[in-house]
Amino acid sequence: MGEPIIDVRDLRKTFRVTERQEGLAATLRSFVRRQRRDVNAVAGITFRIEAGEVVGFLGPNGAGKTTTLKVLSGLLYPTAGEAHVLGFVPWRRENAYLQQMTLLMGNRTQLVWDIPAADSFRVLQEIYGVPDESFRRTVGELTELLELQDLVHKPVRNLSLGERMKVEFAAGLIQSPRVAFLDEPTIGLDVSMQSRIRRFVAEYNRRTGATILLTSHYMDDVVALCRRVIVIHHGHLLYDGPLADLAERMAPYKIITATLRDGAAATIDLAAYGTVTGRDEGRVTLKVDRQGAPERAARLVNELGENLADISVEDPPIEEVIDRVFSEERVGTAT
């Protein structure tokens, strides 16, 4: 493998924040003398991302995801540590670097509210110095992939949230970047728009080979797009590895779902096989120890015999795994 596209070593960012108690008196006190406190938003993280990868960056609110993206895109100076993206030090904000990257934020817009997006695209073309020929081709491709058509000719304020996000994506990709940082790209969108944005990101990555680092609160985004995830919490790296292994590493249990035949559910107590976590008519879900799962499932099949209509053994849902990770802060790296 060649040089990594993104190379982060022991990156740290500390913010100095002003603290204030509630109430007028406290506000006045704070007006005169500010109480300050240091917050370690990013507390030493290290990872590398190769060309063409789509990596999910996970963590609860305030974990340090956006801060990391801002450092990598060049908006923030880190307090310590190193980072290289495409061989550049991001926070030097060299034009050669900015030309090849994009930062898309789901909750902010760079489009001018009162004019059609097509006009904003022209301005971006000029800023990035994109030749007419490739500008037309890129806009044509983006229009097709995102189904923009007439959306770009309406003033942005007349677009729905989902439509605006699609146009926002197009605006962020006018310069055909080699690296894209996506911060909550599907936030606030309805389910079908979310899945369209996902399909677009996957297709864009396939067509252009762009490297993508994405944060999202929607696990569906991550499951659909990322084979690899990086999990951070309180600024520390908790996990870096394949999404498929996350459950195995982070959740030491499996879920057995047993469907019982009519009537049997009332008489059979399944608590002996594992912790009963759900019961819906004949369907019972059990949480069992990961290692013991095959043996428990076999016993269920043997002992329930005729009374068992169906049985499945699965990893817990990814949301549950993540939730568990964040509430327990287990440390482990899969590299």
Place this chain on the structure above:
Amino acid sequence: MRYLRLLALFFRTELQYELEYRTNLALEIVQIVVIITTSVGAVLILFNYTTVLNGWDLGAMLVLLGCFYLVQGFGELVLQPSFEKFMEHVRLGTLDFALLKPASAQFLVTLRNFQVVQLGQMGLGAVVAIVGLGRISTLGPGEAVAFAVALVCGFVLIYALLLALSTFAFWFVRIDNLMAIYWSFLDAGRFPVDIYPGWLRVTLSTAVPVGVAVTLPAQAISGRLDLFGLAVLVVGSIAAFILSSLFWRVGLRSYTGASA
């Protein structure tokens, strides 16, 4: 060259936007005409009772008034809308986008928005200045060049001052009041800076150089600004531009976006 093309493009997109709201456009034009005719009227009434105001006769006063509207028009054409937008960007965190473009962020932010209709104010200002000039008639090529240079310096001074003021937004976020104070100071520029009492004259010439920005071009066009004065103005404007740009960069370092 690239920046000039960008500037033209910014101007065109904003023009398109204003043309969408025709009624608003018409009302703004009416407003400009009313304001300028009343202030010209006021000067005319004043000169019914006197022929000279501290060395400024009617012609010179009209030239000064014309310059005032040229400078103020420039401020309202591009600076006021751009700087207002800039402070909004700081508040909302959308300044991030400008910082991530492969071009001067200062340029992209501070010369980005236009109120195209203010070209009308500048045009009317030019008319008033020319009428005033007709009464003085000392305009040779030397004065014309000196005037153009002094006017550009006036624009640069106003720009530098606004840039320095708006930089405080990086620390205090809301500084609308500060800007309002500035605009009211600019109003003082419609009279020659030397008619004001000493302390105010010093303020208007140094800390808030609106007086200089208006008075000196008017003096230049009426042949009352010598080469030395012009040189001081040019050097001063360049220095103001460089210092305010440096200050802006210092401010930028404290900018962390609306949420980090």
